[in-house]
Amino acid sequence: MKVALVGVGQAGGKVTEAIAAFDDRMEFGAVRGALAVNSAEADLQSLSLDTVLIGQDRVKGHGVGGDNELGAEVMQTDADQVMGSLDGRITAEAEAIFVVAGLGGGTGSGGAPVLARELSRVYSVPVYALGILPGRDEGSLYQANAGRSLKTLAREADATLLIDNDAWHDSGESVEGAFDAINQEIARRVGLLLASGEAVEGVGESVVDSSEVINTLREGGVAALGYASAAASDDSADNINTVTSTARKALFTGTSLPDATTADAALLVVAGDPDAIPRKGVERARRMVEDETGSLQVRGGDFPLQSDQLAALVLLGGVERSERIDEFMQRAKEARKAEDEPNRDPAEQFQNDELDGLF
Numbered sequence: 001m002k003v004a005l006v007g008v009g010q011a012g013g014k015v016t017e018a019i020a021a022f023d024d025r026m027e028f029g030a031v032r033g034a035l036a037v038n039s040a041e042a043d044l045q046s047l048s049l050d051t052v053l054i055g056q057d058r059v060k061g062h063g064v065g066g067d068n069e070l071g072a073e074v075m076q077t078d079a080d081q082v083m084g085s086l087d088g089r090i091t092a093e094a095e096a097i098f099v100v101a102g103l104g105g106g107t108g109s110g111g112a113p114v115l116a117r118e119l120s121r122v123y124s125v126p127v128y129a130l131g132i133l134p135g136r137d138e139g140s141l142y143q144a145n146a147g148r149s150l151k152t153l154a155r156e157a158d159a160t161l162l163i164d165n166d167a168w169h170d171s172g173e174s175v176e177g178a179f180d181a182i183n184q185e186i187a188r189r190v191g192l193l194l195a196s197g198e199a200v201e202g203v204g205e206s207v208v209d210s211s212e213v214i215n216t217l218r219e220g221g222v223a224a225l226g227y228a229s230a231a232a233s234d235d236s237a238d239n240i241n242t243v244t245s246t247a248r249k250a251l252f253t254g255t256s257l258p259d260a261t262t263a264d265a266a267l268l269v270v271a272g273d274p275d276a277i278p279r280k281g282v283e284r285a286r287r288m289v290e291d292e293t294g295s296l297q298v299r300g301g302d303f304p305l306q307s308d309q310l311a312a313l314v315l316l317g318g319v320e321r322s323e324r325i326d327e328f329m330q331r332a333k334e335a336r337k338a339e340d341e342p343n344r345d346p347a348e349q350f351q352n353d354e355l356d357g358l359f
Contacts, residue, residue: 001194001210004033004090004097006082008115009071009108010043011132012036012101014179017047018187019100019194028195033089037082037115039063039074039107052085054078054111064106068145071110079118086119095210096126099157101149104134104142109149116156126214129157130190132182133328135165140335147332150222159217159317161190162224163256164324189227189256193313196269196303206282208269208301216267216299219318222325224263226255229311236278239310243270243281244288247312251292255314257324263293264318271303272310289314 007016013036023031038044039055040063053061055074064070075082090097099116101108112129119127131153134142154160163186165178196208217223228249230242247268251261266289270282286300293316303313319325 001030001196001213002032002093002095003030003194004086004094005031005035006086006097006099006115006119007034007036007049008075008099008101008112009038009105010040010102011105011179012099012108012112013038013043013047013049013051015102015130015132015183015186016100017049018183019190020049022187022191023195026191026195028191030191030194032091032094033086035085035089037075037107037111039071039111050085052082054082054107064110066106066141066145068106068110068149071106071108072114073110074107075111075114079114082115083118083122090123094125096128096214097123098128098130100130101153102132102134103146103149103153104132104138105145109145113149113152113156116153120156120158126158126217128217129153129160130163130186131160132163132186133165136331138165140338143332143335144338147329147336150329150332154221154320159220159223161217161256162222164258164328167256167258186256189225189313192227192271192303192311193225193269193315196271196301196313206301208267208299208303212267212299212301213315216265216297216315216317219264221264221318222257222320224255224257224260224316224319226250226314226316227311228254229309232272232276232308232310234276236276236281239276240278240281240284242310243278243312244285246310247285247288247314250312250314251289255316257319257322259324260316260319260322261292262319262321263295263316265297266290266293266295266299266317267313267315268298268300269303269313269315270301270310271305271313272307274302274304276310277302285312
């Protein structure tokens with residue numbers, strides 16, 4: 001699936017860079033163009049991608065300070081500049097455009113929906129969003145921003161693939177280390193999904209192509225992506241249980257949105273050496289995904305890849321009814337309420353029995 005990537009904001013730029021690097025390293029050739037857009041000049045300088053600085057008239061290259069309304073304004077003002085920079089990167093061979101953004105900050109959460117709307121107006125290919133939800137401990141401003149942004153982004157994009165920062169965050173990890181690890185997890189999953197329809201060595205029995213990804217996301221709304229892998233046996237018959245158990249792990253423990261299993265549509269991709277992929281195992285795993293998601297639109301196929309591992313990718317479309325989304329939106333609502341409350345008298349903050357012992 002040939003795509004163009006546009007990263008908006010700090011997280012969006014880093015994730016876009018990670019996906020493009022993974023695609024280049026694996027020599028898949030799915031990423032046909034990549035661009036990073038930000039209002040903070042310092043965040044762009046560390047990237048190996050082509051970049052566009054927006055909002056110079058308003059924020060002088062210093063970023064929007066977590067203000068996603070300002071992020072939307074500067075993107076709207078400089079939309080022509082960004083669209084001009086995309087000329088030549090979004091070619092006739094591009095089958096989709098992905099707008100990548102962290103939904104908790106300012107430039108990404110505010111600017112991504114504006115850019116998705118502009119791209120949909122100009123290009124006829126699907127415009128998808130890849131949105132990263134802030135973790136529970138990232139502060140109320142980030143929760144409130146993400147709640148607002150998610151609603152708008154889901155409306156403007158053809159589908160929004162969500163990544164929950166809490167899904168792969170190991171306890172005890174530094175913040176920087178955690179984000180780097182999460183970016184690599186995203187790159188592996190998204191990179192394999194995009195490449196699954198590309199021409200590679202080997203011939204599978206039922207190879208996935210880009211139309212099956214597009215059809216799975218056609219329901220719109222929110223999407224999630226699961227991944228798991230295991231060592232493969234040389235005999236494909238020995239891999240039947242391996243494929244089904246790996247697909248189950250991808251659906252239940254390896255997904256980008258924990259506990260999101262009810263879906264309108266799904267796509268199962270089994271990647272590995274074509275001689276090691278059992279047809280019976282793929283079909284059994286596809287039926288399992290059908291039963292667990294409650295969807296009658298479950299597609300399945302192979303991704304021939306020279307590897308001693310078997311990997312399962314599960315793309316879920318239309319998961320906005322999941323408990324995880326409900327929980328997050330409630331948290332965002334509470335954070336928004338806290339952000340909107342008038343500032344209390346500073347003296348009142350110290351009229352608390354719990355603080356008496358500190359003075």
